[in-house]
Amino acid sequence: MYLLFEESGQFKTGTILSEAETSLQVESSSGKRIKIKRANVIFTFKDVSPLHLLDQANELSKELDIEFLWEISPKETFNVTRLAKEYYGDDAGTVEQTALLLFLHDHPMYFHRKGKGLYAPAPEEILQAAKLAQEKKRLQAEQQQQWTQDFVKGIVPEELRSIMPSFLTNPDKNTIAWKAFADAVNELGIQVPELLLKLNVFPNALAVHRQKFLAIAFPRGTANPEIPIPPIEDLPTATVEAFSVDDISTTEVDDAFSIQHLGDNQYIFGIHIACPALVIDRDSPLDLAARKRMSTVYFPGDKIPMQHEDVIKTFSLDAGKHSPALSLYVTADIATGEILNEETKLERVFIKENLRNNYLEDVLTAEALESTDADIPYAELFKPMWRFSKFLRAKRDERRGKPEKNDRVEYLFRLEGSPDDPDSIITLDPRVRNAPIDLLVAEFMILCNSTWAKLLASLGLPGIFRSQQQFGRVRMSTHALPHHTIGVEQYAWTSSPLRRYVDLFNQRQLIAAVKHGVSARLVAPYKPKEIDIFSIISQFESIYTLYLTHQARMERFWCLRYIQQQHLSEVEATVIREELVRLKDIPITTSIAGLPELEKGTSIRIAIDKIDLYNLTFEARLLKILDTAIVDVDIEDDLSDTLPENLSLDEIETEIEVDSSVESNPEIAPNPDNILNTSITAEINKKD
Template identity: 40%
Template structure:
């Protein structure tokens, strides 16, 4: 005798070997012996075991579900009762099994209520379920059609419209994603490569920008509606002649300098910082923008500013007008010793916005060492400030004229072409500006710390840089504390610190007290976001470096060995790993041949083709701060 039974949700058959009150030993149709519960058995039959299940399933496939549903009625029923209604009074074992298989396999039509018992689904529920099935069929047909188009490297309009979302933030339930995924699996390729081959990615910068915006500016880079900045209060006018030094593209001019000769023979250095906090009330729309954006985003050819243009224009240190400023004055002796500091909140008239490209040919290492006698604006002040900057660098223990200086790279995009220019690091302009900013950030950080007012500091110890709300040493810069406070138009950290600093100067209650959870949250968000923005800038610069190779037709470059298999290209801001390098020492130069470039995947492959000379390289690992 044979049995038809259910096990783990599947129907099976077996020949009875032994039987007791609760279980059976059976040999399955595949020749395996199994122990089954008697409660799981539906039928005993004597027809041949091997064909029974196939015959029952074939009969089940012929049963009309709609007819069965109509016959079943509204009450619960046993499967064998419905089988007799359908097949006649004495259905065969195969017909009974077929009825059970069909009922169990149609959960939209029939709800299972117990062993062999079912209830027909209500009409509304059945119609909704069937409509859902039909919808899924239509959707699958659409997915299949799109996938076929993609496999033929043709891009359907519907997928083109969702291109960047599919690449950067895909909804895996979307039909467009399912089609793309199916095509990629069929072709054994990635979505990025497939869409490139289908002609969907003509511009790599647009692709990179789209991903960045989806991640950090999902609602767009516009500012939306906001209450405008308030007119700053009347401030005393500083009796100084101030000037700023920036590159030609700078519109957010945060800092300016002045030098005033005093009657006692000393000089008073003024470090004047733009003061947007004076016109941006606590809790205002613009402050919320600052705390949401956290920093200006820079990348070759463009930028996304932290503050709206009208706010920038109100507070940037433009020449020819008095500008609200937070000023730090340092009285300096002829021997460059600082004998006192003073803070002021005031209007400062900016006499000139000096630009690197016009100033550098006149004010550089060569003209300082051997003055050609050419006059230029603020020459006297610049020469003295350069000497003062060297004294400041010495006071930090960082002055070493023999140390090799690296280079910085400037990127300009002109009609789709990239111009990459070198600028020697540590030039007189760089040294002068950076030392004055380090002085201000260090001194203001000290004052805030001694007053018990929390601020956002950069600290470095054991080679690691981190942010903190309390003053701690920055070993790389050689200062006891370093608070970012000199770029409030461009960074939220500086904006926050300016709020705290103006409260200190005026004797007001600071916006953030010690242990303020909001300040800690802003610090965390700023640190994370600022790093992400720098990462995006690096990716965009790396792309334009790759584009430079094909644009200029360059197939070989030189590089300087750093360590292991890592080298730094001599002509571009690129570090890359070269497998199979010969044994080299740090500073050895090699010649590299370009093997492969993939701009979209941001990949470049080189082969070392020869060893050149040796150069001394900078490598103290200090962090650049501004």
């Protein structure tokens, strides 16, 4: 005796070997012996070979008409054997029954299964609705296929033109439009942005890079909300006049310096920091707006500020204003480098002048600052600062265990034209970061950040500190620890509250320290061990890395455009490690496949080809080895230290000074407006 049974949704045949009350032992058509439940048996038979039944039934079912079957079938639930007799007559055999069973099973829209061998015809209204849905699906499939072919041919269907930009960052993946586009992407073997560029949905690769970043970082646009600025409390007026030192394009001036000569070699050095925290209370609308952004974003030719323009205008240390400031006064002997006193005040400071370092670095040379006879501008300010800064640096070097290297060349990125136009002319101006004006400003910013970190720690006030073990990465935490690379006992970002949220956070805590002293812990905006502080740290690190990644990509883009605009087909490069090289006079790196093993620092000449402005890559091949002498510079260390932790050298190879090599000069975040015309590295190194 043979049987037809169902297993895992499939009909199968076999030979019955033995039977029990609820199960059967069966040898399947494939020769395998199995045990099946009696409930899974459709029917038994003996007039047809089980090896051929399904093939014969499938062949016979091809002659059946589903519409006719639905018309003649009983309107109630029926057994397939009954329908077989009505359709084929009383002599309907096993093959005919099986053919009908398979056919009904394959047309669930017409016949609903009600049990083992039992079916019921679909009600007419349900069947008609199902037919309409089926037809709609068929038409959609045809439309999807047509759109796919259009995309492959480089054609944008007119009805899809308005939604195409959303395919870059926020596609509705349930629509046939997206499915057609995705099919085209797969067929062409390219990425989504590449096909969008091919279809001219975006005018150029620069627009794609910008839109991808804005969609993630600023999905609701870059405009800052209009929020009224509360009145500023009355503050005492400082007796000093201060000078700021910034790039010529800087508009967010957040620090300035003053000096008072006490006699002989003793001076009071003033470091004055813009103080927006006076009106930006914790969880206020202004605070929430700044916290949402966490930092100003910088990239060649443009920036997206953290603070609203009105806040910047109110608190920027612009010349001719009595600006609210948090001031650190350090009394020191510039002959010995001894610090005699430190005092922090909340006051208004008159800003005498906004000095520009691109002018100062030509006249404030080391020789001029050391000379007693040299006639240099603002000598009464910069000569004492220079002498004291050398002691500060020597002390840090002693703690670091080695002198700090500051002879690396940075590049200013200057654009003639719109930052959104890839045809804007890019100029790369080299700048060595060991200019005396940069060094002395950096030392005073380190002094400010480390001193105020010490003040917070001494009062038990939670802050957001930065620390680094000897061979570790820089970490952010709520307690003060040594920073090995900088060479200080403690360190915190405090000098850039107009453009970085961590500094704004710390400034609020410092104001409490100045106003309340030892009782500051009781009234400070943030108390020890508050969960919200850790949330701020986590949010800042995530957003800041996103910003730095975009900055790096934009710098790499403009480096590639520089190569194109200068028609450079061959350039010199320096080996960093293995196959990784850095181009000479262009701040960009690349890997050269098959590069022979060369010493780090070896000079080579390479050919450049196939620049890809979307993937930010180019092909390079070795032409000639120029010099095998090892350059005395920590090339690999510099590069690896500059990358955010979740990025690799292969992903982003332009140099971003994020950690040790930056903090040693210390302005970690790009300084406000310098980045409009400069590289991230040049901007960061101004100060912190």
